[in-house]
Amino acid sequence: MLKALIYKDKSLRVLDQRVLPHRESWVCCRDATDVAEMIREMAVRGAPAIGIAAAYGYLLAARQRAEAGGTVTVQQLEGAYEELAAARPTAVNLIWALNRMVRCLESLSAQAPAAQRVGLLEAEAESIYQEDLVANLAMSQVGASLIAPGNWVLTHCNTGALATGGQGTALGVVRDAWEAGRIEGAFVDETRPWLQGARLTAWELQQESIPYHLICDSAAASVLASGKVGWVIVGADRVAANGDVANKIGTYSLAVLARHHGVKFMVVAPLATLDRDCRDGSQIEIEQRPAEEVRSLAGQPVAPTGAPVHNPSFDVTPAGLVDALVTEAGVVRHPDGEGIQRLLS
Numbered sequence: 001m002l003k004a005l006i007y008k009d010k011s012l013r014v015l016d017q018r019v020l021p022h023r024e025s026w027v028c029c030r031d032a033t034d035v036a037e038m039i040r041e042m043a044v045r046g047a048p049a050i051g052i053a054a055a056y057g058y059l060l061a062a063r064q065r066a067e068a069g070g071t072v073t074v075q076q077l078e079g080a081y082e083e084l085a086a087a088r089p090t091a092v093n094l095i096w097a098l099n100r101m102v103r104c105l106e107s108l109s110a111q112a113p114a115a116q117r118v119g120l121l122e123a124e125a126e127s128i129y130q131e132d133l134v135a136n137l138a139m140s141q142v143g144a145s146l147i148a149p150g151n152w153v154l155t156h157c158n159t160g161a162l163a164t165g166g167q168g169t170a171l172g173v174v175r176d177a178w179e180a181g182r183i184e185g186a187f188v189d190e191t192r193p194w195l196q197g198a199r200l201t202a203w204e205l206q207q208e209s210i211p212y213h214l215i216c217d218s219a220a221a222s223v224l225a226s227g228k229v230g231w232v233i234v235g236a237d238r239v240a241a242n243g244d245v246a247n248k249i250g251t252y253s254l255a256v257l258a259r260h261h262g263v264k265f266m267v268v269a270p271l272a273t274l275d276r277d278c279r280d281g282s283q284i285e286i287e288q289r290p291a292e293e294v295r296s297l298a299g300q301p302v303a304p305t306g307a308p309v310h311n312p313s314f315d316v317t318p319a320g321l322v323d324a325l326v327t328e329a330g331v332v333r334h335p336d337g338e339g340i341q342r343l344l345s
């Protein structure tokens with residue numbers, strides 16, 4: 001299976017998603033600063049993959065201290081924690097993974113030697129990676145089982161192997177639904193401005209010979225009006241305690257369009273993306289990305305020089321527009337505070 005992250009020889013290799021699909025280039029990260037930069041610059045992206053990369057970034061910081069003969073404590077790794085945590089604000093998986101690494105370190109006695117601490121952190125980062133792979137498989141099966149055969153689906157952004165530790169969240173559902181003969185194929189939004197759909201999702205589907213049509217984001221309304229699509233299926237960067245969903249900019253428009261056209265709307269996300277401390281969508285910090293992402297396309301200017309830009313990277317879909325929230329622990333139909341609480345307990 002395609003992998004976006006490989007931990008090998010005491011470094012984290014990142015498949016550089018900035019240059020896909022036309023170039024397959026790997027970047028080698030040797031410390032937490034390298035990893036934070038790759039997250040910030042979106043060489044690695046997608047909420048679960050960001051969390052996995054951050055866990056390895058924390059491990060690299062610990063390893064560096066141990067190899068220099070220093071001790072490895074939560075306090076000493078605070079700088080690395082802060083640097084990684086600040087890399088991107090919206091995907092809660094980033095903080096979730098870092099907090100797991102911290103708890104792991106705290107579980108050791110004060111006398112534990114640095115080598116033992118690094119060993120435990122390495123095992124924890126590996127578990128975070130493996131657990132995401134397993135969660136992907138569970139979600140894919142459950143999500144696919146909700147789809148009545150005979151239609152197409154529509155998906156947004158990239159939620160596949162490139163964005164996770166396994167086969168993906170929403171795109172994992174597309175894969176399993178295709179294998180089970182439940183869908184005719186997928187409409188893929190190009191996902192301006194960063195083009196995760198055009199560059200990454202189309203590339204993944206092509207490699208797996210799953211039928212797809214790439215569409216401009218603005219074509220989604222007429223595609224949904226055509227009656228060909230049974231479900232819109234997306235991932236999430238953060239799900240609030242009341243079921244509101246932050247995901248790639250354009251997701252909210254799709255949810256409104258889906259409801260208008262009687263098309264079902266599915267959100268697929270691991271439990272790590274659920275933020276019980278976040279009351280509702282209004283509390284989610286929405287990342288603003290650089291103006292150049294909008295003013296240009298593949299490095300070519302497409303707007304007047306210096307055109308003022310508003311470029312939020314995510315939006316919030318109110319829980320009321322979601323028909324099914326699929327996690328590895330089960331499905332919540334029409335998610336709300338009670339449904340999410342039942343799932344988490």
Ligand code: MRU
Nearest residue numbers: 045046047159163169235236248
């Ligand atoms: O800015 P990105 O590419 O990191 O945004 C990714 C998304 O919005 C995905 O839909 C989300 O992270 C879920 S990925 C399984």
